Amino acid sequence: MSKSASPGPALSIRIDLDPDGRIGPGKIQLLENIQATGSISAAGRAMEMSYKRAWDLVDELNRICGQAAVDRQTGGKNGGGAILTPFGESLVSRYRAIEQAAAAAARQQLLALKKDIGKKAR
Template identity: 45%
Template sequence: MEEQSPPHLRLKLRILFGEAMLGPGKADLLALIRDTGSISQAARQMQMSYKRAWMLVEELNAMFRVPLVESLRGGAHGGGARLTETGAEVLALYRSFEARSAQAPEIAALQALAGDISGGK
C-alpha cells in the first residue's frame, strides 16, 4: 500500500471578546475597507450584502474602546470609509498573530500526525 502524504493544514484564528469575535472574515473585511476606502466595495469583493458588511463593521466598532472604521460623509467627491488608527493597529496585530501561529511548531506536529481526510473521514 502506498503511503500518502498528510493533508495541508490551515489555521483559522478566532479571538473571542465575550460574545463577540474577531476572525479571518472580519479581518479580511477590515483589509478591504482599508484598500478600497469603501464598505460597499469591500462587501462586493467579499460577495456579501452591504447590510451584512455594515453589521460586521458595527460589531467591530463595538468590540473596542474606539471605532475601527469610520464613515466619511458624501459630498463633491462622494463618501466612503476608512480604518481609524486603532483599526489599522488591530488589523496588523491580528495578521501578525495569525502568521506567527501558522508557523508554530505545534502546527507542523499536528500535520505530521494527521491522517488522510480527503476521503471524507
C-alpha cells in the first residue's frame, strides 16, 4: 500500500523501559517472525536485516527484560532454530494489547486529525 493510500494518521507505540531499553513495533515484529519461521536468520531476512542485526535485537530484548524472550535451539541434521519462550510470547501478546488499547483510546482524535489534514490538502 502506498503512503497516499494510507488510511490516515496512525499510532506507533514504543515502550521505554529505561533510558537505553525500548520495545517497539520492529522488535515485536521480529519476535513474531521468529515465532512464525522458527529461525532468527529467516525472521531477519523477512525484515531485510542481517542475522547479526536480528541477533543483536534479540540479545538487547533479553538484556532489557532481564530474561530470555527467544530460546535458540542447537543444530542437528537440519541445523538449529529459535522459538519464543513463554515470556517472549507474553511480551508480544501484551505489547499488541497495549497497542490496541492505545489505538482505541486515540481513535476519535486521529479521525479528527485526518479530517483536518484532508481540509488542508484541498
